[in-house]
Amino acid sequence: MCLGIPAKIIKIEHGMGIIDMEGTQKEVSLLLQEDAKVGDYVVVHAGFAIQKIDEEQALASLETLREMASELAEAESE
Amino acid sequence: MKYMDEYRDETLAQGLANKIKARSSRTVRLMEICGTHTMAIFRHGIRSLLPETIDLVSGPGCPVCVTAQEDIDRSVKLARIPGVIVTTFGDMLRVPGTDSSLQSENASGADVRMVYSTSDALKIARNNPERDVVFLGIGFETTAPTIAAAIRMAHDTGQTNFSVLSAHKLLPPAMDALLSGGNLEIDGFICPGHVTTIIGTAPYEGVVQKYGTPCVVVGFEPLDILQGILMLVEQIEEGRADVEIQYTRAVRPEGNPGALKIMEEIFEPCDSVWRGLGVIPKSGLAIREKYRSFDARGRFDLEVPRANEPPGCLCAEVLRGAAKPVECKLFRKACTPRSPVGPCMVSSEGTCAAYFKYHAP
Numbered sequence: 001m002c003l004g005i006p007a008k009i010i011k012i013e014h015g016m017g018i019i020d021m022e023g024t025q026k027e028v029s030l031l032l033q034e035d036a037k038v039g040d041y042v043v044v045h046a047g048f049a050i051q052k053i054d055e056e057q058a059l060a061s062l063e064t065l066r067e068m069a070s071e072l073a074e075a076e077s078e
Numbered sequence: 079m080k081y082m083d084e085y086r087d088e089t090l091a092q093g094l095a096n097k098i099k100a101r102s103s104r105t106v107r108l109m110e111i112c113g114t115h116t117m118a119i120f121r122h123g124i125r126s127l128l129p130e131t132i133d134l135v136s137g138p139g140c141p142v143c144v145t146a147q148e149d150i151d152r153s154v155k156l157a158r159i160p161g162v163i164v165t166t167f168g169d170m171l172r173v174p175g176t177d178s179s180l181q182s183e184n185a186s187g188a189d190v191r192m193v194y195s196t197s198d199a200l201k202i203a204r205n206n207p208e209r210d211v212v213f214l215g216i217g218f219e220t221t222a223p224t225i226a227a228a229i230r231m232a233h234d235t236g237q238t239n240f241s242v243l244s245a246h247k248l249l250p251p252a253m254d255a256l257l258s259g260g261n262l263e264i265d266g267f268i269c270p271g272h273v274t275t276i277i278g279t280a281p282y283e284g285v286v287q288k289y290g291t292p293c294v295v296v297g298f299e300p301l302d303i304l305q306g307i308l309m310l311v312e313q314i315e316e317g318r319a320d321v322e323i324q325y326t327r328a329v330r331p332e333g334n335p336g337a338l339k340i341m342e343e344i345f346e347p348c349d350s351v352w353r354g355l356g357v358i359p360k361s362g363l364a365i366r367e368k369y370r371s372f373d374a375r376g377r378f379d380l381e382v383p384r385a386n387e388p389p390g391c392l393c394a395e396v397l398r399g400a401a402k403p404v405e406c407k408l409f410r411k412a413c414t415p416r417s418p419v420g421p422c423m424v425s426s427e428g429t430c431a432a433y434f435k436y437h438a439p
Binding site: 001002003004005006007008021022029031032033034041043045046047048050051053054055057058060061062065066068069072073 | 079080082084090092093094096097113114139140141142167169196197198216217218220221223227231270271272273275276298301305324326327328329330337340425427
């Protein structure tokens with residue numbers, strides 16, 4: 001029940017965010033994330049944006065994983 | 079979808095699995111608290127990637143499953159009151175109470191409606207001014223602010239025919255209760271990512287300090303879960319116990335201050351009965367006096383007799399991580415998703431439902 005889906009805010013109308021989920025537009029409440037802006041990715045839970053996604057952190061964590069995988073691959077080939 | 083697909087990369091998953099294997103020297107028991115993690119672990123076949131040294135056990139993190147039998151009976155009683163529309167999230171409909179469920183009440187003429195969001199419940203209240211619309215407020219800290227927001231909106235807009243039966247639960251007190259029992263031998267917690275987007279990491283500090291049990295806040299994609307397990311294994315191997323965040327793209331140490339504020343404004347902590355765990359102090363949320371006209375407990379007579387667990391059902395043990403579903407005599411026999419006996423088989427996130435769907439008999 002604690003499902004949260006990442007989605008991009010494409011419009012804000014009357015305090016409600018319009019998000020795009022794989023081509024389908026849905027309305028979400030921004031009451032719990034009032035500083036969310038158009039273009040932000042947010043975690044959506046039960047019709048509310050509950051947190052903003054930090055793009056820098058997202059890229060950094062993937063980069064760490066890629067480095068780790070390549071180190072392991074090198075270690076194996078040695 | 080962005081922020082999902084890239085965390086499902088098979089090569090990186092295999093790399094993480096290899097690293098876990100290389101780092102793990104002794105057998106450890108890790109508990110995923112959140113039901114959404116339980117489902118993700120099965121769906122993505124995470125267990126098949128892990129070495130034998132890692133034992134994953136599910137905790138009390140399925141809201142429907144830990145809802146006390148009395149609260150199910152209360153919701154059935156509500157549905158029987160003429161003029162009331164009961165609104166709730168889908169999973170609650172089929173949970174068997176002592177002598178009925180919301181679904182059976184609906185079939186015999188009660189007005190029970192499934193909603194996706196509390197905003198939908200408010201809309202139903204607006205469109206039916208002559209009816210009483212009650213929302214069954216279940217869920218953890220991820221969901222509680224959305225219900226607090228609905229109560230605030232109802233208050234601000236004068237929507238007086240809307241109320242909430244609050245049966246919310248807080249997860250960190252349940253973690254404390256599990257560890258204070260002392261016999262579960264949990265070596266680390268896979269902490270709930272979305273709950274923590276709201277509450278931040280501070281509530282886990284107590285668990286780490288009091289019991290020395292490592293806590294890592296983890297996301298829900300396969301790479302998230304594997305990396306979270308690796309972080310726990312590393313803490314254990316190094317003899318550390320810290321609160322760490324794996325799910326850094328969505329979790330801030332301070333949580334979501336706006337959501338915490340609205341929760342604090344509407345709710346106050348109360349002792350709460352958990353199925354399987356009993357009464358846990360300060361683990362529930364009651365609606366504050368200022369908003370009492372939106373509290374279904376004050377508006378309706380919801381006294382119900384003390385309820386007993388269904389005979390033979392091991393849900394209580396399963397919810398504590400003390401038994402696995404396959405150890406229950408009813409599992410796959412008297413208890414199946416089509417005809418569930420206990421709540422862990424009803425909810426799509428219940429541990430028994432997950433084992434039924436994914437675990438070979």
